[in-house]
Amino acid sequence: MAKIACLLHNDFEDSEFRIPHERLAEAGHEIVIVGLKAGEEVEGKRGRESVRVETTARSLDPAGFDGLLIPGGWSPDKLRMDADLVAFVRAMVTAGKPTAAICHGPWLLAEADVVRGRTLTSYPSIKTDMRNAGANWVDQDVMVDGNLVTSRKPDDLDAFCNAFLSKLAPVPARRG
Amino acid sequence: MAKIACLLHNDFEDSEFRIPHERLAEAGHEIVIVGLKAGEEVEGKRGRESVRVETTARSLDPAGFDGLLIPGGWSPDKLRMDADLVAFVRAMVTAGKPTAAICHGPWLLAEADVVRGRTLTSYPSIKTDMRNAGANWVDQDVMVDGNLVTSRKPDDLDAFCNAFLSKLAPVPARRG
Numbered sequence: 001m002a003k004i005a006c007l008l009h010n011d012f013e014d015s016e017f018r019i020p021h022e023r024l025a026e027a028g029h030e031i032v033i034v035g036l037k038a039g040e041e042v043e044g045k046r047g048r049e050s051v052r053v054e055t056t057a058r059s060l061d062p063a064g065f066d067g068l069l070i071p072g073g074w075s076p077d078k079l080r081m082d083a084d085l086v087a088f089v090r091a092m093v094t095a096g097k098p099t100a101a102i103c104h105g106p107w108l109l110a111e112a113d114v115v116r117g118r119t120l121t122s123y124p125s126i127k128t129d130m131r132n133a134g135a136n137w138v139d140q141d142v143m144v145d146g147n148l149v150t151s152r153k154p155d156d157l158d159a160f161c162n163a164f165l166s167k168l169a170p171v172p173a174r175r176g
Numbered sequence: 177m178a179k180i181a182c183l184l185h186n187d188f189e190d191s192e193f194r195i196p197h198e199r200l201a202e203a204g205h206e207i208v209i210v211g212l213k214a215g216e217e218v219e220g221k222r223g224r225e226s227v228r229v230e231t232t233a234r235s236l237d238p239a240g241f242d243g244l245l246i247p248g249g250w251s252p253d254k255l256r257m258d259a260d261l262v263a264f265v266r267a268m269v270t271a272g273k274p275t276a277a278i279c280h281g282p283w284l285l286a287e288a289d290v291v292r293g294r295t296l297t298s299y300p301s302i303k304t305d306m307r308n309a310g311a312n313w314v315d316q317d318v319m320v321d322g323n324l325v326t327s328r329k330p331d332d333l334d335a336f337c338n339a340f341l342s343k344l345a346p347v348p349a350r351r352g
Contacts, residue, residue: 081301124257125254129308132310
């Protein structure tokens with residue numbers, strides 16, 4: 001079982017939270033909702049999901065987490081202004097923890113300056129921001145580069161979840 | 177009288193369209209609404225403004241315009257994916273036409289790759305994107321660098337409009 005930090009604020013893309021959350025929970029992983037204010041109820045941009053923030057990044061030790069999930073929508077636009085949260089992202093990625101970001105989620109990776117020389121995808125509107133941050137941007141449903149798993153949009157969620165789950169629980173090598 | 181192209185799509189920040197539009201119209205300038213589909217009605221993110229798009233960028237000659245206005249909100253996130261519109265922005269800025277962008281509006285300037293070496297401001301969430309695009313980012317109500325006029329947020333609208341208007345209609349030199 002892995003302990004995953006999910007970074008969330010208002011106007012997240014509802015399905016990009018709900019579907020990975022369901023898939024991770026089904027697989028037995030624990031998800032902790034990290035936002036800007038503990039106890040705050042945040043809502044998806046489509047009004048379909050409402051989620052309570054459990055903690056802020058300020059009080060977290062990256063060593064206590066095994067992976068990171070960053071849904072898209074407009075949530076990352078607010079989250080990237082929180083220096084503690086950006087430092088948490090940087091610590092998780094540089095420690096090699098599996099990190100999954102979809103749609104506008106990779107903005108947080110650019111903010112944390114951890115995409116230099118990495119290959120990734122994102123919602124196409126921010127591809128120039130990703131390239132300017134030093135990433136090699138590709139247009140495909142999911143891109144896995146080491147510990148970074150990225151996707152473009154809700155339509156890519158199946159491939160995105162499969163790739164992230166396989167990073168969290170690698171298939172054990174067969175014994176002869 | 178100047179002819180100003182105003183770049184607009186759904187989820188623009190209502191006040192960042194309405195107030196500059198009012199101020200420009202009061203000063204006798206003509207505003208043409210440029211978007212992604214001629215005839216489309218686009219709405220502000222707060223539901224307070226509804227505006228009809230007059231034309232797309234594809235059919236426009238930059239030579240026919242004297243200035244450019246880019247309101248913020250989420251509108252620029254969609255507009256920056258239209259290559260013709262981005263080319264129009266690039267042509268206007270490189271021709272030295274007064275260009276006013278506020279909040280998330282400067283995203284379009286980064287997309288057009290016209291901020292390298294320029295000093296500007298924007299909504300603080302995108303300051304890293306602006307720096308990565310080569311800009312010198314400052315935190316003030318309005319920044320004027322040559323033909324570029326930029327501001328951070330709705331609270332800055334008065335300074336933003338004053339600076340843009342003074343670029344469009346310079347005070348004539350006194351005759352001795």
